Amino acid sequence: MLVATPLVATNPGPELDQLDKVVGDLVHKLSELDAKGVNVTPVLVRLDEAIAAYERGDIESAERAVNEAISVLSELEATAGEVYRLVVLSKGLTIAGVASIPILVYQLLPRVYLHLWFKTRRRWLVRR
Secondary structure, three states: OOOHHHHHHHOOHHHHHHHHHHHHHHHHHHHHHHHOOOOOHHHHHHHHHHHHHHHHOOHHHHHHHHHHHHHHHHHHHHHHHHHHHHHHHHHHHHHHHHHHHHHHHHHHHHHHHHHHHHHHOOOOOOOO
């Protein structure tokens, strides 16, 4: 038993595999949230800290950063529906605004032109 303990401490294989799986799942969820228009930068910062800690060999710090990333991700998932609706609404309003420009020009340009034409020629005298 005493011989196995140092081996586990120097070769934390199952923990690293589990950490790798958790980070992979988080990245997959982040890509889904990013596609919905959610700002995922805070979670990416935490994951970057976790990977940097893992590369340094600080497993506890890496796990702590992953747990923070999971908590921030759960908060973002709670607001993802509202953010997605706002993104879709803003895109719809933008499309409607751009689509209405030709209609407004078609309707208003002749009226503005006639108004300016009459205004500039109001004092003209007509001869017979």
